[in-house]
Amino acid sequence: MKFERYGIGVVKGMALTFKHLFRPPITVQYPEQKLNVSRRIRGNELVWFQDKCTGCATCAKSCPQGNIVIVTHVGSENNYVVDKFEIDTGRCMFCGLCVEACPFDALAMGRSYERAQHRRRQLILSKEELQLSDVRQPSGYARPKIEATLPKQSLLIYWDRKEGGQKLSWLALTKKRGRGV
Amino acid sequence: MTLLEQFQLWLGGIWPGWAAYLVPAIVGIVVILAFILVMIIVFIYFFRRVLGRFQIRIGPNRLGPEGIFQPIATAVKILLKEDIVPAKGDKVIHWLAPLVVFVPVLMIFAVVPLGARAILTDLNVGILYVVAISSVSAIGIYMAGWASNNKYSLISALRTVAQIVSYELPVVLAILGVVLMAGSLSMTKIVESQSIPFILLQPLGFLIFFLGTMAEMNWSPFDLLEADSEIVAGYHIEYSGMKFAMFYLGEFGHAFVYSCIIATLFLSGWQGPLLPPVIWLLIKVVAVFFVMVWIRATLPRLRVDQLMAFAWKCLLPMAVINLFIVAAEMLWLSEITPWLLVAVNFVFAGVLVLLWSKLFNLGGGRVEV
Numbered sequence: 001m002k003f004e005r006y007g008i009g010v011v012k013g014m015a016l017t018f019k020h021l022f023r024p025p026i027t028v029q030y031p032e033q034k035l036n037v038s039r040r041i042r043g044n045e046l047v048w049f050q051d052k053c054t055g056c057a058t059c060a061k062s063c064p065q066g067n068i069v070i071v072t073h074v075g076s077e078n079n080y081v082v083d084k085f086e087i088d089t090g091r092c093m094f095c096g097l098c099v100e101a102c103p104f105d106a107l108a109m110g111r112s113y114e115r116a117q118h119r120r121r122q123l124i125l126s127k128e129e130l131q132l133s134d135v136r137q138p139s140g141y142a143r144p145k146i147e148a149t150l151p152k153q154s155l156l157i158y159w160d161r162k163e164g165g166q167k168l169s170w171l172a173l174t175k176k177r178g179r180g181v
Numbered sequence: 182m183t184l185l186e187q188f189q190l191w192l193g194g195i196w197p198g199w200a201a202y203l204v205p206a207i208v209g210i211v212v213i214l215a216f217i218l219v220m221i222i223v224f225i226y227f228f229r230r231v232l233g234r235f236q237i238r239i240g241p242n243r244l245g246p247e248g249i250f251q252p253i254a255t256a257v258k259i260l261l262k263e264d265i266v267p268a269k270g271d272k273v274i275h276w277l278a279p280l281v282v283f284v285p286v287l288m289i290f291a292v293v294p295l296g297a298r299a300i301l302t303d304l305n306v307g308i309l310y311v312v313a314i315s316s317v318s319a320i321g322i323y324m325a326g327w328a329s330n331n332k333y334s335l336i337s338a339l340r341t342v343a344q345i346v347s348y349e350l351p352v353v354l355a356i357l358g359v360v361l362m363a364g365s366l367s368m369t370k371i372v373e374s375q376s377i378p379f380i381l382l383q384p385l386g387f388l389i390f391f392l393g394t395m396a397e398m399n400w401s402p403f404d405l406l407e408a409d410s411e412i413v414a415g416y417h418i419e420y421s422g423m424k425f426a427m428f429y430l431g432e433f434g435h436a437f438v439y440s441c442i443i444a445t446l447f448l449s450g451w452q453g454p455l456l457p458p459v460i461w462l463l464i465k466v467v468a469v470f471f472v473m474v475w476i477r478a479t480l481p482r483l484r485v486d487q488l489m490a491f492a493w494k495c496l497l498p499m500a501v502i503n504l505f506i507v508a509a510e511m512l513w514l515s516e517i518t519p520w521l522l523v524a525v526n527f528v529f530a531g532v533l534v535l536l537w538s539k540l541f542n543l544g545g546g547r548v549e550v
Binding site for chain 2: 007010013014016017018020021023024025026027029
């Protein structure tokens with residue numbers, strides 16, 4: 001006897017949702033747990049390497065907004081010395097053209113994305129603020145050498161390659177996580 | 182004699198008559214109201230957490246340990262919101278509607294026994310009172326829909342009335358089965374007569390009553406009056422602030438009260454070994470509510486015609502048959518051991534559910550109007 005249309009669908013559905021109770025939750029508790037962002041993220045900031053920069057201002061020319069202010073003077077070895085390097089990230093749209101344009105890899109997009117400020121003027125980043133620090137790490141956008149050193153992006157759900165790409169798996173954020181779906 | 186009456190009698194010896202009558206009544210009402218409101222808040226928290234787990238989420242867990250203060254934060258947020266009344270709405274009815282929805286919920290609780298003697302008033306027609314009062318909130322929802330001067334609200338209000346009137350019949354017939362077995366309309370007597378819980382003796386009646394009450398309190402999958410995808414939010418589109426909160430509390434209050442009534446009628450209420458009666462009642466109530474959340478997390482919303490067909494073509498005939506079966510058993514088989522009745526009734530329930538589901542799949546599972 002087949003129970004196809006005797007209300008068995010309701011029972012099946014109820015059994016399925018009951019199983020959900022015992023599955024680990026997929027929620028990422030954001031401020032405590034963070035996923036790895038894409039290695040080529042164009043995060044809401046830029047990183048500037050002072051030693052690599054020649055002050056050629058190619059980045060300033062490539063900027064569609066004209067956000068980058070760069071002031072230089074000629075130094076003792078007939079080179080440019082950068083006096084002022086400012087980016088108004090409040091007006092920046094993070095297109096990455098300046099990073100692509102830089103001939104000496106002196107500018108890179110950042111990996112961080114928590115750059116909210118209380119005042120608009122705090123968004124104008126000076127030469128000192130733009131430099132590499134613990135909270136200001138470069139992303140691999142248009143910088144393959146940096147990209148190779150970065151950790152892989154973590155996705156909530158991904159195809160399990162070991163299973164022949166046929167099975168969806170969850171991210172193993174905690175020890176309880178990562179059971180197959 | 183209930184605890185309250187005993188209190189009254191004791192106070193009558195010390196205080197003048199009117200005070201001895203009024204004070205225990207007020208004390209009892211305040212205690213019950215506080216109990217209900219606390220339980221509603223607990224239910225809202227429980228609902229959000231359990232629904233979250235059903236959907237592989239965590240649910241609110243930030244405020245306080247495991248998020249237990251989240252309902253309070255929500256209440257504060259709602260209280261601070263602006264109260265908006267539609268310009269062309271009926272202002273008096275718009276103001277009155279949330280009260281008419283919420284107050285009956287509190288009133289039902291007068292006859293729910295929390296223990297052998299812990300009951301506000303032991304009415305001898307307790308379950309009749311429940312049936313009468315619980316349908317009042319339909320009027321409140323209709324008032325809300327009408328006074329909002331909004332087409333979606335009105336559609337929702339009309340749906341509600343049709344739904345509640347339809348589902349009242351099978352619910353009352355299922356209650357009649359219980360009353361036949363218990364031999365009384367009083368809630369305390371019904372509980373006392375359940376040496377075997379009536380869910381075992383009348384599985385079909387329980388099923389009908391459960392589904393019917395879920396439809397009456399507009400719980401998903403019968404939440405046609407709120408159908409977000411069709412009529413935005415139904416009768417409470419034009420409500421905000423504390424008035425909306427009253428509807429929200431009313432919804433969960435209904436869930437709590439009906440869980441209590443289901444536990445009282447079919448799960449032997451406060452009866453149970455070892456633990457105190459109130460704890461037993463709460464365990465059963467939470468179990469019933471858990472099943473409701475489970476159903477809400479699983480089943481999609483019915484169509485309007487499916488809803489009506491389910492009430493009139495499925496629940497009502499089954500309720501009548503159930504009533505006949507119970508009546509016959511009480512008339513001719515009242516002497517035999519109850520466990521035989523349990524077996525017989527489970528067979529009856531299974532056969533009837535299968536038969537009716539067969540009737541319902543005419544046209545490839547599509548329900549004809």
